[in-house]
Amino acid sequence: MIEVVPSEGGVVPAAVEVGLVVNGEARRLVVEPRVTLLDALRERLGLTGAKKGCDHGECGACTVLVDDRRIYSCTTLAVMQEGRRVTTVEGLGTPESPHPVQAAFVEHDGMQCGMCTPGQVVSAVALIAEGHAGSEDEIREWMSGNLCRCAAYPGIVAAVRAAAGGAS
């Protein structure tokens, strides 16, 4: 575990500019190089959909897509994603027309408190695109990086299966 703290001398690395395409929109922001993608999204861009459950790559609540691949946004730095397309849960659908995965999570009640839900939803979107939603066993295996303490897992699996076009 790397603890990121400013050095005792107070020498903070200079901020740098980084360009990201977030939910289809080009965004430029100035961040210190040590700022995680998750913090940049939540605290600089006001996108609080991705959650911070652990900040150490243990829970999956912060899952976002970078160039359509799932990533724990707490374990990567914003500056490492220069020029890439970042999709958060907010970028998946609209209130009027939710993404099919979002609709399926509501329909199958794949949540209780909902804290893990944005991560689950984003993860499921990628998993379906990856072709890993062929069976419930496969869904479980490829969703196992997203913890749900409420253990809404049966609903989550049912939702992913339904969204992937399997039996609901």
Added chain:
Amino acid sequence: MSLTPAELTSSVTGGIGTSPQRPDGNLKVRGEFAYASDLWHEDMIWGSTLRSPHPYARIVSIDLTEALEVPGVYAVLTHEDVPGANLYGLEHKDQPVLAVDVVRYQGEAVALVGADHPETATRAMKRIKVEYEVLEPVVDMETAADDTPLHPGGNLVRHVPIRRGGQAPTADVVVTGRYEVGMQDQAFLGPESGLAVPAEDGGVDLYIATQWLHVDQGQVASALGMPLDKVRLTLSGVGGAFGGREDLSMQVHACMLALHTRKPVKMVYNREESFYGHVHRHPAVLHYEHGATNDGKLVYVKARIFLDGGAYASSTGAVVANAATLGVGPYEVDNVTIDCYGVYTNNPPCGAMRGFGAVQAGFAYESQMDKLADALGMDPVDVRIANAMTEGSVMPTGQVVDSAAPVAQLLKLVKDKPLPPVSTTLDLRSMPGGVSNTTHGEGVVRGIGYAVGIKNVCFSEGYDDYSTARVRVQVINGELVALAHTAACEVGQGLVTIMQQIVRTELGVQRVTILPMDTSIGNGGSTSASRQTYVTGGAVKAACAAVRDKLAKLAGGRDLSEVDLVELLGDDVVDETVEWRHRATEPLDPETGQGNAHVQYGFAAHRAVVDVDVELGLVKVVELDCAQDVGNALNPQAVLGQIQGGSAQGLGLAVMEEIQTSGGKVRNPSFTDYLIPTVLDMPPMSIDVLELADPNAPYGVRGVGEPPTISSTPAIVAAIRAATGLALTRVPVRPEHITGT
């Protein structure tokens, strides 16, 4: 972003007995549901907490000078800055807001920093100089009562004795055992957080994730030395609770910083701090002796139970009462001798967690029932059924169980389910160890285990347990709409859905809006003890009845079902607030533990099927079936969710979850080292839900959330015992307990 949560309405409809979508579901899947940690205020600063590194130490001195010099720091506060009473607590006011002279557990709050950024605060905290004189911690719960007193009244928080029937009984067959339960963490996914905003009237508005707004409000106001109306709380999104948010965490701290700096203050714990920031499930040591006749009828149960409350009492008293009064399980026993002790130590403070008290006792008495079956050469389900309580049975407290207690039926239901086939494929995912590829089936042994449990529902022992609900109907844009308002906390269990369902059923109004939960209305009671559907559900139902009465008056005696309510109301508004309480309970007799202490009992039974890799000690729970009586499933889907969630947390306690301490220090405060069940650990569950209405409860409901947490753990351990032949007297069962290495 607005700090006030959204009003919740939904386009779907459905009254009780249906499973409409939760009204906050769309917000949650879009990432727009505002959890406490998502709140933001333009002018806000960040609060951080300096915590004790020692389980027990005297504070010799605190020097803030250098911390205050850090640029960007607005305030550094200690106990000297607590404006009101510096002691709080759910049952005993024994915990300082900020430590004075002594720290009693690792992680105890010593000082606060308010700064422009969390990292500025971290930097400042490193410059606070606290000199400690380290003391020898008290860590053994069985000897703590006679050890160095950690509080003025000594280390015994509560002793509950139960004396029923003969106290020197003899029996044909006697089995004894000593059992241990490790310290489980609620591990809610959304760490503690809140935002305090200083108000113009000198008070403070706190937006907070909690389980009980009014008990927070009272404790915060007392610590701030303010009247209640100056301390206003609003519930923000809660990322799970499970008991861990019943006590204060950062509530007073954020308000102190906000009032001191006159700025909004946000505090968010990180995962590690969260392990120090809330109470856990009491670890327990339980000594049991069961005596039975040769044909398997229980003659007596004797138990000595120790519960480690850690440094502060929290709800230890109630946990002790639960473990004692529910200590023989859902069985008829004429002769009972139980002594249950809750003690102070320098371990992390323990308090409420799902099933509290009943979980610890459940592991021990169910282990004993298996041991008894073994000694008698009986089937473990048969011995349970032979002793199963029914409606009309008498508890060890003398209380008559006056509604359904289908213990035998629940056991039969899980026993009669078809067993899962032994896996013939070599799919690694179905093996212990999973895709880590630790076995291809060699060394894997299957086992089956059963357990049944009992839990009290609602608050007990004479507590005035009530909830307040306000329901308003009016016509908006030609449509009849209802609003429901309470201070009862939605923490994910789906209370807001249930409230809508009840209003639809009672008033026939389809459009129901749930107002944000806050302290502008009366107490809603705690979201705990499986009580909200019962008590707040009862309050909403009663408020609807009051609204109906008003409407009937307006209708001048006409039958409401024949009146066009839109026309009747016109521009009028009917708005009724009702305080509703369940039937009263009584305190326990302090000498004998006799009394009608509980409101209602809930029961669940599990059958666990496990595969154990006996060479590596790895366990795969293959299936975990459950049968539970819920009285009346107001929302069948939510009922299943509670049974699945409760069972999974019981699975966690059985084989994975423990806060490990050594010398009072937590060794694993992270999700890397404290493991909770993933989707791969969650076994398939076949669930039978009985609906045997409790005539005393609104709609006949019976609390749902906790009973499955009681029986899941012992059923799984029984299955592991069946597979391995090992005694396994401690949970969680770790690989080394199985391999003996």
